[in-house]
Amino acid sequence: MRVEDREKQWRLLMLSANGGDAAAYRNLLVQLTPALRAFARRGVARAGAALTDAEDIVQETLLAVHLKRQTWDEQAPLSPWLFAIARHKLIDALRRRGRRIELSIDDFAESLPSADAGSDSIVSDVKRHLEELPPGQRKVVNCIAVEGVSIDEAASRLSMSNGAVRVALHRGLAALAAKFRSVES
Incomplete structure (x- = not known):
C-alpha cells in the first residue's frame, strides 16, 4: 500500500474511532502495529539495544495513542502525530535502559562454571x-x-x-x- 493511501486510510479510521466506532478503532490499532513495530525495531537496532525492547515500545506507543487520541488534530495527517509519540517512547525506553552493552553468552561459555557447582x-x-x-x-x-x-x-x-x-x-x-x-x- 502506498504511503499516501495508508495515511488516508489511517486518518479515516482515526476519525471514525474518535467518533465512537469501536470496530474502526480496533482495525486502526491492527494496522498501526506493524508500522510501529518496524519503527521501534529500527530505533533499538540503531541504538544497539535488544530487539525485545521493541515490543515494549510498541505497547507503550499504542497505550499512549489510546490515552491521547483526542489530542490529534483532525485536520492534520495522522502519521506525524503517531510517530512523534513513538519517537518519544523509543527515547524513554533507551533512557531507562541506560548505557548497557549486551553480549552473547556463547562468547563466555567455556569460562562459565559447570552446572553441578x-x-x-x-x-x-x-x-x-x-x-x-x-x-x-x-x-x-x-x-x-x-x-x-x-x-x-x-x-x-x-x-x-x-x-x-x-x-x-x-x-x-x-x-x-x-x-x-x-x-x-
Whole structure:
C-alpha cells in the first residue's frame, strides 16, 4: 500500500474511532502495529539495544495513542502525530535502559562454571524468586524458561497473544535478573 493511501486510510479510521466506532478503532490499532513495530525495531537496532525492547515500545506507543487520541488534530495527517509519540517512547525506553552493552553468552561459555557447582542452591533461589514475580509473568517464565515450551504453545496454554507472552517473558526475566544482581551485591 502506498504511503499516501495508508495515511488516508489511517486518518479515516482515526476519525471514525474518535467518533465512537469501536470496530474502526480496533482495525486502526491492527494496522498501526506493524508500522510501529518496524519503527521501534529500527530505533533499538540503531541504538544497539535488544530487539525485545521493541515490543515494549510498541505497547507503550499504542497505550499512549489510546490515552491521547483526542489530542490529534483532525485536520492534520495522522502519521506525524503517531510517530512523534513513538519517537518519544523509543527515547524513554533507551533512557531507562541506560548505557548497557549486551553480549552473547556463547562468547563466555567455556569460562562459565559447570552446572553441578552449587546447582541445588541455585534451583532453590530460582524457585524462591520465581514465586515473587506477578502471577502473569510467573506463569509465562515457568512455561517457557522452566518447562521449555515455545512462545506459541505458552500463548495457547495461557490464553494470551504471542506478543503479550513475549512482553511478560521479557519483563519476568528482567525482574529475575535484577533480583539475582541484588543478591550478588
